[in-house]
Amino acid sequence: MDVEQLLTASDDPVLRHFLDHRRVRRAWTRGRAVVVEQTGRGDGAPVVVGLGPRDDLSPLLGVVGAAAARPGRVIVDASVADDVPARWPLEDPRAWLWMTTTALTDPVPTGRVRELSDLSEVDALLDDAAPHSLTRPATAGAECWLGTHDGHRLVSAGALTRRSSGAGHLGGIVTAGSHARRGLGTAVTAALTARALARGPGLATLGVYTDNATAIGVYRRLGYREERTFVSGAVAPAP
Structure with a gap:
């Protein structure tokens, strides 16, 4: 299935605004589920993304697991975290929110x-x-990096990238431990969000680990809402 077919196969906002369609190699569908294989941003190793309800997505993952090359990373809806093909064991899988x-x-x-x-x-x-x-300067393809300094020392930072839909995606948001709880990360997030919303479809997105309650609270305060919960991880090297 090509990208155009993929776009018409689902109205899932994740499919439209999270995936970068310029990097999509191929896709599989079953009912309301979609599995996409795309090129990774760093070393180019394939990334497999699985979206949809478990009843459709779980069997589709089984089909793709038997047909596709071993990916470097897997991202799936949290409901099917236990259904990732056994030949793709995930190292340190973590749950996160797409907001x-x-x-x-x-x-x-x-x-x-x-x-x-x-x-x-x-x-x-x-x-x-x-x-x-x-998200790193060498691999993210960022539209910009913003940050704050304490004297000459950088103490908070974050990046804005653009998805193929034009939506702005925030990543790499970080604050030095010595400067935590001073509102610096909040200010960087707000500035990045304003830039993200100024162009494209007027949508800003980000990902945050589910156990990072402090960051989730900041993002909610700024207007972000949880859309989906995912589990992702690097695939262990082949034995």
Whole structure:
């Protein structure tokens, strides 16, 4: 199935605004479920994304697992986390929320937030405070990185990327541990969201781990709402 067929096969907002259709290789459908194989952003290893209700998605994953090459990463609706093909064992799978907004609902001051030019600072901050972040300056293809400094030290940052739909996606949002709970991450998130909403379809999206209650509270305050819960993880190397 090509991308055009994929778009007409489902009205799922995740399908339209989370996936980057420019990287889609192929797709499979069954009832209300869709499984997509796309090129990864980093090393190019395939990423498999499974969307839909369990009754349709679970058997479809079985079909794809028997037919598709071993992916580098799998992302599926949380309801089928236990139905990922056994030949694709996930390393450290984690649950996370996909959240969206069409408007900022809290006028958070963002005067200290600036666009970043020295992205080596970002890598150093992520290495220290969020080493597992999948959004990095070298691989994200970001429209911009924004952040705040304390003197000459970068203490918070985040990136804005664009999906093929034009929706803005926030990632790599991080604050140095020594500067937590000062509103810096909130200010960066608000500034990124404003930029995301200024172009495209007027939709901003982000992902957050379900156990990060502090961040979820910040995002809700800014107007984000939970759309879907996913489980994802890297696929263990073949034995």
